[in-house]
Amino acid sequence: MEFASSYFYVRCAATTEPSERPRAALPGEGSNARAGGAPVLPMSQPVEGCGVAMGPVYDQVYETVPGVGMEGQGPTYMNHSTLPQPLTPSSPFYADTGFPPPEPSGSYDGSRPAAAPQQPAKPTPIPPPRRSRRLTPQAAPPPLPPRPPNMRRVPDYAEAMEPGVRAQPGVPAPLPAPLNPEKVGPKAGAQELTEDVNVVLVNLAKLVDIKEATALAVTPTYCQDCSAAMSSCSHIQELHTSVWKCEFCHKENCLDYRYNKGSCREDQVYVHLSNPTMTEDIADSLVVFCVDISGSMSVTFEQQIGMSVGESLYMSRLQAVQEAVSQSLDYLLQTSPRTRVVLVTFNNEVTIYGDGMGVPRTLQDFQLIDQEYLKSRGMAEPQPRCISESRDALRQRLLTLQECGSTALGPAALVSIAMASRKPGSKVIICTDGRANTILGNLEDIAEEKIYQSSKLFYSHMAEYAMKQGVIISVLTIEGTDCRLLELGQLADKTGGKVNITNPASLYSEFELILEDDVIATNVTLTFIVEQGLYFKHEDEVSNKCVKQIGNVVKDMTTTFEFGVKDEVREELQRRDAIPFQLQLGYRLPDGRSVYRIVSQERPTTTQSAMVKENINLGVLQIHAAQTSARLAMDGRMRDAQATALTQRGLIEDVLSERNDVEQEAIYESWAQSMNPIYSGLSHLSQQKATAPAVYEAVGSKKDRDSVVKSFSDDVANVVYRLKNAKKKMFKKPKFLVAI
Secondary structure: OEEOEOOEEOOOOOOOOHHHOOOOOOOOOOOOOOOOOOOOOOOOOEOOOOOOEOOOHHHOOEEEEOOOOOOOOOOEEEEOOOOOOOOOOOOHHHHHHOOOOOOOOOOOOOOOOOOOOOOOOOOOEEOOOOOOOOOOOOOOOOOOOOOOOOOOOOOHHHHHHOOOOOOOOOOOOOOOOOOOHHHHOOOOOOOOOOHHHOEEEEEHHHHOOOOOOOEOOOOOOEOOOOOOEOOOOOOEEEOOOEEEEOOOOOOEEEOOOOOOHHHOOOEEEEEEOOOHHHOOOOOOOEEEEEEEOOHHHHOEEEEEOOOOOOOEEEEEHHHHHHHHHHHHHHHHHHHOOOOEEEEEEEOOOEEEEEOOOOOOEEEOHHHHOOHHHHHHHHHOOOOOOEHHHHHHHHHHHHHOOOOOOOOOHHHHHHHHHHHHOOOOOOEEEEEEOOOOOOOOOOOOOOOOHHHHHHHHHHHHHHHHHHHHOOOEEEEEEEOOOOOOHHHHOHHHHOOOOOEEEEOHHHHHHHHHHHHHOOEEEEEEEEEEEEOOOEEEOOOOOOOOEEEEEEEEEEOOOEEEEEEEEOHHHHHHHHOOOEEEEEEEEEEEOOOOOEEEEEEEEEEEEEOOHHHHHHOEOHHHHHHHHHHHHHHHHHOOOHHHHHHHHHHHHHHHHHHHHOOOOHHHHHHHHHHHHHHHHHHHHHHHHHHHHOOOHHHOOOOOOHHHHHHHHHOOOHHHHHHHHHHHOOOHHHHHOOOOOOOO
16 A cells, blocks of 8 residues: 555644644643633643642632641641532542532633632632742742852753853853744645545555465454454453454454464465365466457558658558457467467357357347347357467458448457456457447447437446456557447456557557456455544545455556545544554455455554645655546546546645656656646536536436536547556656547
């Protein structure tokens, strides 16, 4: 876990002025401390070294009671101040004197002396307090003895505190330098930070890698209420039995004999393999090329030959795909010859060529409507041979492809996913140049709300099915076309694949990037638990526990979380020294092993904006702003997306203005250009399509948000998908920006 700051920032209440911000209570302070002023000590607070319960001298009234006292002592001083916490009748003090305890009184007003009770029971004897020199004049102290001749006038420690400055007779010592206001509190008139800096980045690719981790043989101990695991942040109380008070929900859990203190680490790794024979061969994976051969694939484009100007040729889109797939077969033969490759094409029919060495199977008409039938046909396909055996046959099948018909993309994608689901970690590469226009998954007639919602739900369910089966889907479309990438891109977004719009001449480069991006883990489930007083922002539920189905994890894959502070516990969190965080990750490795990893950390709290700014990580904020804004934009919450992007941009600019970091400024420029579609382009586009401000609000109806999402072009959707999967290295590369 990588936090945006070294401190967890707890902002003071919004209704509190900077000069009246509450502070952590000092030892012994009660709830009667006045906000904004000097704390009022409770009148039952004992004075250090006195052993007598008394309040401040200036808030108490004493009088002597003649004839009342203990043997051998003078008159007893009576205190008429009220006691918020009176001594109990069983106290030894009252047992020795025989006096009854005083009656409890009302509230205490520190602005004036407390009034004596109208009908006090009996005087309460209290020993005389220490007298103040201001109240009672005393005799002058005796003179000091003469100074020895060998004693220096200025002691050594004074010179050590102020080197080079010597005190001289009659000259006052210089005053100490004033404290830096940034360290003791915010400047006068300075704007206080918001809590948008409480962000954490989770590098999933690093967490699922257990090569350098040591697996534990025991089982973790969980809280009975919140399911948090005991870790190095936990505190065990040894009473009549071992008790663990959960640091997240404060539930007291009794520990039994299975409790192992050695397992309470910051990083805990548990590996389980139920059946060693289930260990899978990582190199034995499956790649499915799902290629569009509809009539629109016959459109030609100009391809330059060599470096000389004027030498070019014209080729169709299908020819470009054929050439790119053929080169990919050669690449796989060289890098992973045991990989199995399958070819599936679609127009108005779906044709399954398999490894090219058998008879093609064709699905048509009503077969393309039944989802269950399509799944069963895909899973029933025979096991394809390795690329080392099937490359030549697949090349021959590629050369026979012809463009014609409509685009049955939905059925073809479902059959391809079903075929790949037999081997977790397999890949499906979809290449198309137009909208799906058959019944199942129709994206042509989105003007009709029922058809649009049905097709959108179909692609969403198909993406979840692929995610559960450990299949990664990548979607490539041809530039200059409209494929409704926003809905089709769900297949790649939920499964860890790539979404891109590419030139036909660059298809092989895109195929190569997809083939290089191997799966690190599948069936990944993430659980994040925080303190009860916190909650996760921008999530479906306002809770201190967040559970996400990640699915597949590939190289450099990250996700971010932002925490909010509940107002009712804000002051309590300000008094806390640190706040615990725990991440639980369950996943399956490509070799078949099941792993559960628990990472726990604590973060110190602060209310000082300056301390947060000095220790801020701009890279984490940039990735979080990109991912969160894109996710909100995909949901149609444009105003929330723009507000998040602008807030983070202002904070980053504020931090950079105080630093002299050329590299960070260059990265910021790249990030700002990448975010431009969020805080400017999409706003202009949405305002053309929407007529009511309610469309932008998070509380707007789903229909209103869908109307905004429908207006996204493929270029806009492509940028938003890339921002949603933002990575650190993305902002160090050349800027990417599309014209909107």
